[in-house]
Amino acid sequence: MNGTSAEPGTAASDAGPPGLPVASGSETARELWRLSRGYRLRLAATGVLGIVSTGVDLIVSVVIGFLVDRVQAGTADLTTVLTATAVMALSAVLGAAGTALTIVLATRVYHSILAALREQLVDDAMTLPQHLVERVGTGDLISRSSDDVTAVADAAPAVIPVLTVTAFTIVVSLGGLAALEWPYAAAFAVVLPVYVLAVRWYLRIGLGVYRAERTAMSARAQQILESQRGYATVLGFGLAEQRHRAVMTNSWRVARQTLRARTVLSMLNARLNLGECLSLAAVLVVGFVLVDHDASTVGGATTAMLLVLRLLGPVNQLLLVIDTLQSALASLSRMIGVVTIPRGSPDVPAQAASTDVRLDEVSFRYGEGPRVLDDITLGIPSGQRVAVVGVSGAGKTTLAGVVAGTHLPEAGRVTRPSRTAMITQEVHVFAGTLRDNLTLAAPGATDHDLRAALEATGAASILDVLPDRLDTLLGVGGYPLTDAQAQQLALARLLLTDAELVILDEATAEAGSTYAGHLDRAADAVLAGRTAVVVAHRLSQAATCDRIMVMERGRIIETGTHGELIDAGGVYAGLWTAWEAAR
Numbered sequence: 001m002n003g004t005s006a007e008p009g010t011a012a013s014d015a016g017p018p019g020l021p022v023a024s025g026s027e028t029a030r031e032l033w034r035l036s037r038g039y040r041l042r043l044a045a046t047g048v049l050g051i052v053s054t055g056v057d058l059i060v061s062v063v064i065g066f067l068v069d070r071v072q073a074g075t076a077d078l079t080t081v082l083t084a085t086a087v088m089a090l091s092a093v094l095g096a097a098g099t100a101l102t103i104v105l106a107t108r109v110y111h112s113i114l115a116a117l118r119e120q121l122v123d124d125a126m127t128l129p130q131h132l133v134e135r136v137g138t139g140d141l142i143s144r145s146s147d148d149v150t151a152v153a154d155a156a157p158a159v160i161p162v163l164t165v166t167a168f169t170i171v172v173s174l175g176g177l178a179a180l181e182w183p184y185a186a187a188f189a190v191v192l193p194v195y196v197l198a199v200r201w202y203l204r205i206g207l208g209v210y211r212a213e214r215t216a217m218s219a220r221a222q223q224i225l226e227s228q229r230g231y232a233t234v235l236g237f238g239l240a241e242q243r244h245r246a247v248m249t250n251s252w253r254v255a256r257q258t259l260r261a262r263t264v265l266s267m268l269n270a271r272l273n274l275g276e277c278l279s280l281a282a283v284l285v286v287g288f289v290l291v292d293h294d295a296s297t298v299g300g301a302t303t304a305m306l307l308v309l310r311l312l313g314p315v316n317q318l319l320l321v322i323d324t325l326q327s328a329l330a331s332l333s334r335m336i337g338v339v340t341i342p343r344g345s346p347d348v349p350a351q352a353a354s355t356d357v358r359l360d361e362v363s364f365r366y367g368e369g370p371r372v373l374d375d376i377t378l379g380i381p382s383g384q385r386v387a388v389v390g391v392s393g394a395g396k397t398t399l400a401g402v403v404a405g406t407h408l409p410e411a412g413r414v415t416r417p418s419r420t421a422m423i424t425q426e427v428h429v430f431a432g433t434l435r436d437n438l439t440l441a442a443p444g445a446t447d448h449d450l451r452a453a454l455e456a457t458g459a460a461s462i463l464d465v466l467p468d469r470l471d472t473l474l475g476v477g478g479y480p481l482t483d484a485q486a487q488q489l490a491l492a493r494l495l496l497t498d499a500e501l502v503i504l505d506e507a508t509a510e511a512g513s514t515y516a517g518h519l520d521r522a523a524d525a526v527l528a529g530r531t532a533v534v535v536a537h538r539l540s541q542a543a544t545c546d547r548i549m550v551m552e553r554g555r556i557i558e559t560g561t562h563g564e565l566i567d568a569g570g571v572y573a574g575l576w577t578a579w580e581a582a583r
């Protein structure tokens with residue numbers, strides 16, 4: 001173990017770039033309390049059942065002490081022994097049944113709250129500020145909604161029974177010891193600081209270590225994901241060796257953090273053994289003194305020892321599952337960290353639903369970077385098709401994102417129709433059948449509608465090549481579509497939606513190619529009768545739009561119809577001349 005213990009909140013610095021925020025202890029508790037709404041009555045009932053069951057279970061220790069006294073006094077006849085045995089058997093059975101029921105109820109509540117949290121995490125992940133996801137990468141987010149959810153769910157079988165049994169056993173046993181003779185409770189209480197110190201030491205070190213371990217896992221997931229996604233680039237630029245080294249470095253980081261976590265656990269065990277020795281010795285000595293002074297019977301001392309022995313088991317188990325508990329808490333605080341990320345900037349007024357598109361004095365930057373959109377004001381009346389053109393890096397894609405609502409502006413106001421759809425340069429084919437992929441946004445569409453949409457977007461030929469037609473599996477592990485087919489599929493899906501505003505920022509297709517011709521026709525079908533913003537990578541697309549906006553360095557510098565802009569002889573006319581020459 002190296003000497004630097006990661007403190008909560010600083011763990012990220014141990015393992016690469018900072019990720020998404022991690023919720024503090026109070027934020028985690030607040031969120032759990034909020035999520036427990038609707039389960040609180042069940043929780044209270046579980047608590048009452050737990051205390052009663054533990055009390056019934058502890059009757060065994062009291063009866064054994066009673067028997068010891070009767071045997072010592074020579075008054076233990078067969079009836080007494082049989083009655084005592086029957087009482088012990090009954091209390092053991094009732095206690096065990098009650099405890100089992102308590103654990104089942106507690107586990108149900110736990111999983112219900114976890115399910116609510118998981119749902120909220122997935123919902124919230126979908127609405128995270130785009131720039132934040134881009135900055136931290138999707139690996140951290142994926143790790144939180146997979147590794148962390150698994151860690152919290154896996155903790156349930158180990159943690160819940162122990163937590164439930166221990167909490168009630170401690171309360172009831174301490175009460176029992178005090179009721180027997182207060183020095184017994186005092187003897188145990190004197191040794192308690194050893195446990196408290198062990199727990200405090202572990203909490204101080206453990207949480208940081210586990211967070212650092214999880215953060216290192218996120219960084220590793222990110223590296224692997226990036227290598228897989230950019231596989232072609234990695235091969236193309238001969239980066240395989242470099243990526244391999246990066247993944248190795250992160251894997252070692254995970255291994256080091258895991259080793260630290262296990263070392264900390266071993267040191268905790270040593271402290272627990274010490275606490276156990278001291279508490280047994282303390283109660284034994286007190287029992288001896290009390291019996292010696294006739295302040296307690298041998299039976300009383302036996303009951304006290306049995307109660308302490310009963311306490312030690314759950315206390316040690318609790319401290320041992322603190323390992324799992326810590327790990328689950330670290331994961332929980334990372335999950336809740338996503339849920340508590342503020343959505344939207346308070347100085348950006350909420351958009352009002354409208355059939356027109358309006359941007360008023362809108363500015364945007366990625367994270368802390370320079371302004372990419374600079375004070376843009378524009379209006380697009382309902383039904384108009386507008387093209388956005390400009391050189392690479394002018395801000396066209398960013399503007400499309402702001403209009404679509406995937407990018408939140410840092411200043412200004414955006415108004416758009418509520419039913420908006422967008423196709424970006426990266427088209428995703430979902431794992432599922434072709435039918436699933438098409439009906440994602442139009443669940444009610446019939447097979448006839450799906451075929452019509454594929455035909456209208458020139459994608460009907462896809463059907464001919466797919467072995468099971470609409471039932472063919474696509475996406476990961478399924479039939480591989482070409483980029484052009486994926487694009488056509490996305491356009492057909494868009495055609496099936498009832499979006500009032502369509503934003504197209506398709507992949508660049510070489511002008512004049514069959515692919516470009518297909519895409520232009522498909523886009524025409526999709527845009528007919530809808531308000532549209534088209535990031536025109538081919539100027540032939542722009543020429544057919546109702547209006548063209550020319551962007552330069554985040555500003556709109558020219559606007560008009562194709563004819564007007566050509567006549568004006570400005571930037572667009574220059575771009576058009578260059579485009580025509582290159583065709």
Ligand SMILES: Nc1ncnc2c1ncn2[C@@H]1O[C@H](COP(=O)(O)OP(=O)(O)OP(=O)(O)O)[C@@H](O)[C@H]1O
Binds near residue numbers: 398
């Ligand atoms: N995720 C990002 N993080 C930081 N900067 C970005 C990001 N995306 C784009 N930019 C920067 O914002 C500016 C505008 O980019 P944008 O992609 O909007 O331009 P564009 O006109 O669409 O370019 P292209 O035609 O090449 O797609 C560029 O300087 C680009 O480097």
